[in-house]
Amino acid sequence: MTKPATSERNVSTSSQPAVERTPPPPLILENATVRFGGIVALNDVSFTVEPGTIHAVIGPNGAGKSTCFNAITGVYKLASGKITLGDTVLSNTPPHKIARLGLGRAFQNLALSGTSTVLDNVMLGRHSLMKGGFASYGLRLPWVIKTENRHLQRAAEICDFLGISQHLHKPAGLLSYGDQKRVDIARALASEPKVLMLDEPAAGMNSTETAEIAQLIHDVRDELRISILLVEHDMSLVMDVADHVTVLDFGKRIADDVPSAVQKDPAVIRAYLGAPEDEVNAETSADQPKHAAGDGQLPSLDDNGASEAAKSEDSQ
Numbered sequence: 001m002t003k004p005a006t007s008e009r010n011v012s013t014s015s016q017p018a019v020e021r022t023p024p025p026p027l028i029l030e031n032a033t034v035r036f037g038g039i040v041a042l043n044d045v046s047f048t049v050e051p052g053t054i055h056a057v058i059g060p061n062g063a064g065k066s067t068c069f070n071a072i073t074g075v076y077k078l079a080s081g082k083i084t085l086g087d088t089v090l091s092n093t094p095p096h097k098i099a100r101l102g103l104g105r106a107f108q109n110l111a112l113s114g115t116s117t118v119l120d121n122v123m124l125g126r127h128s129l130m131k132g133g134f135a136s137y138g139l140r141l142p143w144v145i146k147t148e149n150r151h152l153q154r155a156a157e158i159c160d161f162l163g164i165s166q167h168l169h170k171p172a173g174l175l176s177y178g179d180q181k182r183v184d185i186a187r188a189l190a191s192e193p194k195v196l197m198l199d200e201p202a203a204g205m206n207s208t209e210t211a212e213i214a215q216l217i218h219d220v221r222d223e224l225r226i227s228i229l230l231v232e233h234d235m236s237l238v239m240d241v242a243d244h245v246t247v248l249d250f251g252k253r254i255a256d257d258v259p260s261a262v263q264k265d266p267a268v269i270r271a272y273l274g275a276p277e278d279e280v281n282a283e284t285s286a287d288q289p290k291h292a293a294g295d296g297q298l299p300s301l302d303d304n305g306a307s308e309a310a311k312s313e314d315s316q
């Protein structure tokens with residue numbers, strides 16, 4: 001699909017304020033720990049998503065990325081530690097209350113209603129902002145109609161920003177995969193979040209769609225001025241868009257730095273290439289899961305797609 005030029009987009013009108021003009025508060029994980037029986041899926045992890053930045057969480061399969069996301073959004077409870085958004089404590093808040101506290105989440109597996117229109121799907125994201133119960137909406141009171149129209153207008157503006165305004169009244173299921181992903185992000189933005197959480201936004205996308213998503217992520221940060229936390233396997237996307245990267249391995253934070261530093265970090269390269277079996281065994285408890293050596297994607301790629309570590313092995 002063709003993405004509209006930034007200047008053509010309408011993200012703010014006089015009747016409705018922009019999504020978030022004041023800087024968002026920092027999202028802070030302090031020693032966050034999540035356990036599943038004997039498995040410590042998230043082990044004493046701390047990091048800060050600085051206001052208005054794109055922050056990526058990466059790591060090999062089973063590293064704890066999804067657990068981290070689910071802990072922030074209240075799906076999993078912390079065994080210990082704390083998660084805050086500014087002055088608001090998020091840890092252990094039920095997921096249905098998280099949107100009201102300023103987190104918008106787009107899902108890895110699209111959770112759209114394929115038969116509902118794009119606009120209706122995006123409107124679902126505004127429910128946390130809509131006052132009045134079903135009864136008042138059912139009675140079609142004048143103030144309700146006015147309020148609803150304002151929300152519909154705002155949802156349409158967000159779709160315009162995401163380049164899907166031409167699909168507003170089509171069933172979401174008829175859109176291309178890339179556009180459905182945009183609908184999902186539009187729905188997350190519809191709650192006017194302070195932090196947008198993207199779970200593998202490039203999964204299942206071709207290279208053109210991935211490049212468009214990268215541009216979109218930049219635009220969300222630069223134009224809506226909200227923070228973005230993303231989990232992503234596509235390293236080139238992460239290195240392209242992220243301001244800061246936290247790397248997890250076996251539930252622990254092994255790096256937390258700017259992308260260029262993370263790419264060169266020996267612990268990160270080792271985690272992605274895999275350590276000799278006995279070394280891994282020595283560092284993990286009997287209950288801890290083990291990811292296969294080399295099961296991740298290499299974080300440090302040169303222009304020819306070769307990792308520094310792989311090149312050094314070749315030269316020996």
Ligand SMILES: Nc1ncnc2c1ncn2[C@@H]1O[C@H](COP(=O)(O)OP(=O)(O)OP(=O)(O)O)[C@@H](O)[C@H]1O
Pocket residue numbers: 036039040041059060061062063064065066067068289
């Ligand atoms: N609900 C659960 N019950 C038990 N164990 C779980 C649960 N969710 C995750 N785990 C375990 O916690 C560890 C971390 O899993 P998690 O899904 O967070 O990793 P990940 O980095 O997101 O992996 P992937 O990249 O493969 O999605 C894994 O060993 C996983 O098996």
